Amino acid sequence: MDYTATxxxxxxxxxxxxxxxxxxxxxxxxxxxxxxDTSGAASGPQTGYSNQQPGPQAAGFPGQSILSDPxxxxxxxxxxxxxxxxxxxxxxxxxxxIPISKxxxxxxxxxxxxxxxxxxxxxxxxxxxxxxxxQQDTPVAPRIDVNAPDLYxxxxxxxxxxxxxxxxxxxxxKFSPELLGVQxxxxxxxxxxxxxxxxxxxxxxxxxxxxxxxxxLAFSGYKYVGMIVGVVAGLLFGRxxxxxxxxxCCVAIFVFMIRTLRLKLLSEAAAEGxxxxxxxxxxRMYLTMSIAGAQPIFMYWLTYHLIR
Amino acid sequence: xxFTLYTLLQTAILCTNAIAVLHEERFLSKFGWGVDHGVGGFxxxxxxxxxxxxxxxxxxxxxxxxxxxVNSACIVLLLLFG
Numbered sequence: 001m002d003y004t005a006t007x008x009x010x011x012x013x014x015x016x017x018x019x020x021x022x023x024x025x026x027x028x029x030x031x032x033x034x035x036x037d038t039s040g041a042a043s044g045p046q047t048g049y050s051n052q053q054p055g056p057q058a059a060g061f062p063g064q065s066i067l068s069d070p071x072x073x074x075x076x077x078x079x080x081x082x083x084x085x086x087x088x089x090x091x092x093x094x095x096x097x098i099p100i101s102k103x104x105x106x107x108x109x110x111x112x113x114x115x116x117x118x119x120x121x122x123x124x125x126x127x128x129x130x131x132x133x134x135q136q137d138t139p140v141a142p143r144i145d146v147n148a149p150d151l152y153x154x155x156x157x158x159x160x161x162x163x164x165x166x167x168x169x170x171x172x173x174k175f176s177p178e179l180l181g182v183q184x185x186x187x188x189x190x191x192x193x194x195x196x197x198x199x200x201x202x203x204x205x206x207x208x209x210x211x212x213x214x215x216x217l218a219f220s221g222y223k224y225v226g227m228i229v230g231v232v233a234g235l236l237f238g239r240x241x242x243x244x245x246x247x248x249c250c251v252a253i254f255v256f257m258i259r260t261l262r263l264k265l266l267s268e269a270a271a272e273g274x275x276x277x278x279x280x281x282x283x284r285m286y287l288t289m290s291i292a293g294a295q296p297i298f299m300y301w302l303t304y305h306l307i308r
Numbered sequence: 309x310x311f312t313l314y315t316l317l318q319t320a321i322l323c324t325n326a327i328a329v330l331h332e333e334r335f336l337s338k339f340g341w342g343v344d345h346g347v348g349g350f351x352x353x354x355x356x357x358x359x360x361x362x363x364x365x366x367x368x369x370x371x372x373x374x375x376x377x378v379n380s381a382c383i384v385l386l387l388l389f390g
Binding site: 193 | 315
């Protein structure tokens with residue numbers, strides 16, 4: 001009994017600093033603000049997550065008389081403590097490979113942000129201030145600043161693209177369930193290759209930027225919105241509508257990428273529009289142009305076989 | 309067009325093998341890309357050629373042993389399963 005008490009005490013002491021570290025990463029009060037529901041509904045998922053575990057267990061069992069037996073009470077308590085320890089261990093190990101706390105930042109969105117961002121992706125010409133606002137050296141959550149990159153729109157866009165591709169192939173009488181998987185893995189492979197190519201070129205040009213890999217993944221995923229608009233227009237109104245809407249979305253995403261990447265890749269002076277000479281600035285400008293120019297090419301490449 | 313994750317893995321292995329076999333003395337020096345040509349600029353701008361040479365050297369150093377393992381596994385799997 002004493003041995004297990006010290007053992008669980010030791011494990012608790014080891015796990016507690018880790019939990020504190022994770023909440024520090026989400027920045028304390030900022031963490032609760034990160035998932036505060038700004039649309040006025042019930043409390044956010046982060047406060048709900050820790051309450052989930054004891055909640056249903058307490059609610060499910062009071063009415064059952066068979067479990068008032070002390071032995072099964074003990075067994076239930078032991079089982080629940082084992083389960084929570086196992087879950088903490090899995091979380092701790094998973095956090096080493098996939099930075100879950102960093103990923104949470106990219107999914108802190110709300111409906112207003114998604115609406116504004118989708119509007120920006122299709123019509124970026126009226127927006128004036130493209131800078132991401134910072135708060136004490138960490139970028140602000142996407143729900144507060146419309147310029148911050150997120151992963152919600154790319155993820156949803158990818159899944160919608162696969163479904164729309166299945167629909168489009170169905171209208172050509174070429175559909176089979178395996179084809180959905182083929183489309184999904186093709187698009188995923190192209191996405192991974194594009195992100196790797198951009199990372200390689202960023203390394204070669206030695207740009208000092210705070211763009212992380214996940215940011216690049218988010219920017220590369222924004223083109224799925226344009227692709228979906230083009231394919232749906234083509235399905236509804238025929239090939240000319242497909243080409244027109246794809247052209248519009250290609251130009252829009254080109255302008256969007258240039259305006260977003262300009263602030264991150266180019267030096268301060270060049271980003272403001274003043275002409276700065278020098279081979280390095282020219283190289284950075286070429287890099288921005290080619291990243292933005294690759295988007296329309298991929299958009300056409302991934303959708304032309306859907307509208308025949 | 310029908311890419312799978314398996315083809316991505318194959319591509320990655322082939323490309324890494326291709327970078328790892330570029331020998332410095334026998335091959336790269338003939339193009340002026342040898343050991344002495346890489347470390348030129350000490351400023352904040354190493355230049356593309358120096359970055360590429362650093363990349364090739366680091367791939368060769370880091371990936372030598374994992375590539376041996378992965379290539380052996382690939383050979384065995386291809387012999388067994390075609």
